Amino acid sequence: MNLSQTLLAAFYLLLPAIILYLEKKSSLVKKIGAILFAYGIGIVMGLSGLLPEGSIKVQEMVANISVPLAIPLMLFSTKIRDWFQLAGNTFKSLLIGFFAITITVVLGYLLLKPQGDTEYWKVAALLTGVYTGGTPNLAALKTMLQVENDTYLVVHTYDMLFSAMYLFFLISVGQRFFLLFLPAFKRNSTVDIDVKEVDTFDKIFNKKALLPLLKVFGVSIVIFGMSFVLAGLFDESVFMVIFVLALSTLALLVSLWEPVNKVVESFDLGMYFILMFSLSISSMVNIDNIIHPSYHLIWYPGFVIFGSLLIQAILSKIFKVDTDTMMVTTTALVCSPPFVPMITTAIGNKNVLVPGITVGLIGYALGNYLGFFIGEMLRFF
DSSP, X not given: OOHHHHHHHXXXXXXXXXXXXXXXXXXXXXXXXXXXXXXXHHHHHHHHTOSOTTHXXXXXXXXXXXXXXXXXXXXXXXXXXXXXXXXXXXXXXXHHHHHHHHHHHHHHHHHHOOTTOSSHHHHHHHHHHHHHTOHHHHHHHHHHHTOOHHHHHHHHHHHHHHHHHHHHHIIIIIHHHHTTTSOOOOTTOOOOOOOOOOSOOOGGGOGGGHHHHHHHHHHHHHHHHHHHHHHHTSOGGGHHHHHHHHHHHHHHHHTTSHHHHTOTHHHHHHHHHHHHHHHHHHTTOOHHHHHSOOHHXXXXXXXXXXXXXXXXXXXXXXXXXXXXXXXXXXXXXXXXXXGHHHHHHHHTOGGGHHHHHHHHHHHHHHHHHHHHHHHHHHTTO
């Protein structure tokens, strides 16, 4: 790399630290969210015309390396044993949420797929991953399935737009609306599970976390290498699929090892790499594709978000899931764990905070597998 490319790579490496600092200090940046703020900066960079010649090589390098490093780090703090301690209502709501999302992804694919489009199944995989997990799963599936940058950016842009509308509905009138036909929450129906509240991702700046983070980062590098070697044993056409699935599986197995699992800051370090990915991929933006995309890409995220909410509400009525549990479950899956505290504050019920975040973390762990499975199933239709 020449000097300008090296400086660009350093910029991508260091800017997430500035974003996380601003998120902690600025209420506006915190409301926007670190990931969305990173996308905004990346788009401005891409449209500014100031990026050096050959920047695409740096952007692709950062995007291709950051996600595989992030996946293990984000899964290390997964508490698989706690999955089995969820209260009955929360567990029912989780299963209903998974079903509602997958069925609307399938229906949306069959209704909206453009004739002759042989890549649309990848969009279905992306939406399954992001609405059962979150942005890390979206990024992982983009890497796994080698989705085109323009398609990824359009899907994520309109995902964020519809997600904002969805959150506004839940926060403003959601609880009053669902109480019209769903039961109210019973205060003694929750289980206290020791899961950290996911809010900001700045715990990596704690000096005491430096040594533990270096250790788990080393474990992540080992898993990266093992997955790379394993994927190399298969045909080149499935290399990325095997690579990402191996990363996810090995990380979940390692999460059972207490010395790694107890380093909760590893999740924040993983998010740091996701911010690097967000900056690099959004700075490749083609503004015309975002302003004038195919309506098949525009409406698919909205169909899944609001269609899954409708199905989840109907099934919650049938299976007698209370309003608050349903609301935090759908928020944790569709919008990811960082938005759960916002919903619990809006509905005035902190009792569902921990179960809601647990649901979201389960989604993070399973989103890659579910997204890949649904995508592979739909590519034959």
